[in-house]
Amino acid sequence: MKKIIAGVEIPDSVMTRAATDQIRSTECELMFHHALRAFLFGALTGYRGKLTFDAELLYVGTMFHNVGLNVQHHRSPYRFEVDGANAAREFLRQHGATESAIGQVWEAIALHTTPGIPEHMSPLIALLSAGVQMDVRGARFDEFTAQERDEIVQAYPRESGFKKKIIEAYSRGMVHRPETTFGTVNADVLDRWDPNYRRLNFCGLVLGSDWPN
Template sequence: MEPTLPGSPVCGLAIEVATAYSSPSLLNHSMRVYAWAVALADVHHVEFDAELLFVAAMLHDVGLTAEFDSHTQPFEVAGGNVAWVFAAGAGWPPERRARLAEVIVRHMQAEVDPAEDPEGFLLSRAAAADIAGRGVADLPEDLRAQVLERHPRLDLVTEFLRCFGDQAARKPESSAAAAMRNDLATRMARNPLERN
């Protein structure tokens, strides 16, 4: 069953921001990432802060949007900075703002220690599942079908590869560039979620 969204007003604001600045494909990706993260928390027995994880999921790719793209920083760092500002406006204390930014930056790391950063671990694993199919087998089939029906993939592959290709061309040392060098296009095409 698809997870219930946290009832916090800040989560509602995060949806509003994500809806205003993300394409339908990226917005649906963000919603799926939260659903996958919650499911993976059960699989890996990870306790997490639902509000923090949800806001991170909604804003984790905001650095790919035209409005918040940085020509000097990797998209995940730019996105973390935007999220920090968002959280400041929402009244979060400085330590919680910093955690949100950290979770978003870490989502592009191949491995995040769940004991050190449970939300970063879940966001990283969930984003990798949704984009490249990593660990999709850990997600229950009925959940996959339900979430994909509610939040379809649309043209995510085309849009994401365009965004990452652009990031790679302008920032060759970035994590996006590394992903493109590691044949992200093939991994996205082979993602089982593309066939559901």
């Protein structure tokens, strides 16, 4: 039976069911519901813009976009987005996706927290970022109807204190690798969360480099 929320059909295939099962078993309910809402907001953005996109790939991308925050990646030397992108790539290869599709999902996850870039790339990359940004910080909030927002939140609730809790989840996933936040919005997260965090400054790195002039 098809599941349709706010006019968006949830993809139902062997691959998407496997993605759902994997993420539901490894992420807390707060992050799992966030991923589902991000898919729905991303898909609605695509419909509104009359964009052509693969709903299955968008679904898998949103399912995996925060996997890099999980405890098994806390000692990773990479940005959490890269760890999530790598996990999605492995999953998609196991399910026979083409290298082109895998590359798009990888880029979509890797770039989803980089402002000003995804919207100029492929629809899949743009929509994953748009869906995440809408759910996390209310980007383009008024472009969604109250009915759309209500249906989505009713299906996959934003639990009490979601705003602070998701910042905490980001922080716990990055506090052990603060150097990976340089030049990204993730630096804002640790700057607010960790009293010992010291933000790197690009100008300071340039002026303090080993070059004589």
